[in-house]
Amino acid sequence: MSLLEVNNLSIDYITGEGTLRAVDDVSFSLEQGESLGLVGESGCGKTTLAKSMMRLLPDNGFIKAGEIIFKGDDIVKKDKEGIRKLRLRDIAMISQSAMNSLNPVHTVGDQLVEGIRAHSNATKAEARKRAEEVFEIIGLEAKRLNSYPHQMSGGMKQRAIIAMALSLNPSLIIADEPTTALDVVVQDKILKKITEIQEHIKSSMIFITHDISVVSELCESIIVMYAGRVMEKAKTEVFFKTPFHPYSLGLKNAFPSILDIGEELISIPGAPPNLMEEQVGCRFKARCPYRTERCQKDEPQLKQVEEGHFMACHYPERIGEFTEKASKRETWEAVRERLIDEGGDGI
Ligand SMILES: Nc1ncnc2c1ncn2[C@@H]1O[C@H](COP(=O)(O)OP(=O)(O)OP(=O)(O)O)[C@@H](O)[C@H]1O
Numbered sequence: 001m002s003l004l005e006v007n008n009l010s011i012d013y014i015t016g017e018g019t020l021r022a023v024d025d026v027s028f029s030l031e032q033g034e035s036l037g038l039v040g041e042s043g044c045g046k047t048t049l050a051k052s053m054m055r056l057l058p059d060n061g062f063i064k065a066g067e068i069i070f071k072g073d074d075i076v077k078k079d080k081e082g083i084r085k086l087r088l089r090d091i092a093m094i095s096q097s098a099m100n101s102l103n104p105v106h107t108v109g110d111q112l113v114e115g116i117r118a119h120s121n122a123t124k125a126e127a128r129k130r131a132e133e134v135f136e137i138i139g140l141e142a143k144r145l146n147s148y149p150h151q152m153s154g155g156m157k158q159r160a161i162i163a164m165a166l167s168l169n170p171s172l173i174i175a176d177e178p179t180t181a182l183d184v185v186v187q188d189k190i191l192k193k194i195t196e197i198q199e200h201i202k203s204s205m206i207f208i209t210h211d212i213s214v215v216s217e218l219c220e221s222i223i224v225m226y227a228g229r230v231m232e233k234a235k236t237e238v239f240f241k242t243p244f245h246p247y248s249l250g251l252k253n254a255f256p257s258i259l260d261i262g263e264e265l266i267s268i269p270g271a272p273p274n275l276m277e278e279q280v281g282c283r284f285k286a287r288c289p290y291r292t293e294r295c296q297k298d299e300p301q302l303k304q305v306e307e308g309h310f311m312a313c314h315y316p317e318r319i320g321e322f323t324e325k326a327s328k329r330e331t332w333e334a335v336r337e338r339l340i341d342e343g344g345d346g347i
């Protein structure tokens with residue numbers, strides 16, 4: 001049995017202007033010990049998906065359909081007490097803004113000890129010992145436990161948060177842009193630390209990021225989301241060798257660090273669709289260089305294109321041609337011009 005199985009999950013936000021479907025019919029599974037990278041442009045539903053797994057959606061967010069089966073139980077159906085137990089002990093989330101959630105009037109040590117005790121039977125002394133251990137593992141001196149948040153740098157605070165998240169050896173770590181607010185060197189060190197710990201405690205991980213080059217280094221598998229849907233999923237190795245989906249091909253172009261030196265940086269013109277509106281056909285159609293009549297009408301479903309590699313595009317057999325054209329600037333320039341012709345700004 002997989003550790004986590006998400007089946008046909010759909011999530012809506014109710015807003016003043018109407019209902020927005022942020023996650024639409026998403027399915028995937030995660031094995032024990034597996035690390036999965038979740039990528040896609042801003043607003044494609046990554047955080048919404050992550051929050052739903054902890055049942056942390058804001059008041060206007062609703063799971064409309066589907067299941068989130070974790071260790072055999074459906075998280076969607078759990079009551080308050082079931083959810084409380086699940087958080088931290090079973091599933092821990094590290095988010096970008098987490099460091100701001102430290103309480104300024106208590107030392108980080110006291111907060112860490114309290115967190116450990118709230119979710120385990122540990123005595124104060126045991127919890128303190130565990131806090132010292134995890135601080136050392138994450139690269140902070142134990143004496144830092146006596147610091148107040150304002151006495152620490154951003155990198156230290158984020159490390160403290162990560163120490164908290166990992167203190168109870170959770171089975172699943174969800175890291176949502178855990179280091180975006182930090183400088184690149186600190187980012188790199190912390191990311192390596194997180195994966196080291198994740199491998200050490202044999203937990204699974206969902207790693208959310210804009211930066212697909214990070215996924216290529218840290219994760220075993222990858223899911224590419226676009227406008228609330230999964231466009232492609234595969235083992236990382238396979239994906240970076242042969243991405244299939246036109247959107248993935250475009251994303252790959254936009255990340256120079258995974259291209260060979262000398263290759264050009266090309267961005268995908270246009271923007272994702274407005275999720276307040278009903279979606280007809282493929283969600284990527286407005287920006288896809290290869291769209292056809294069929295893409296305007298029929299929404300492609302996620303289908304296996306080779307062993308363990310899934311994609312939602314009507315044309316898997318045209319992958320060779322798509323890949324070749326996707327590396328050319330004029331292919332995307334043509335999309336930009338088409339967007340302008342259609343009344344958009346083509347940016
Ligand atoms: N509380 C909310 N109320 C209404 N709409 C929301 C709310 N939170 C998110 N959304 C919308 O839901 C969609 C998905 O947002 P989400 O934050 O999950 O995206 P994301 O992929 O995490 O983006 P980013 O990369 O910018 O963090 C977006 O269109 C967003 O505007």
Ligand SMILES: [Mg+2]
Pocket residue numbers: 046047048176
């Ligand atoms: Mg997000």
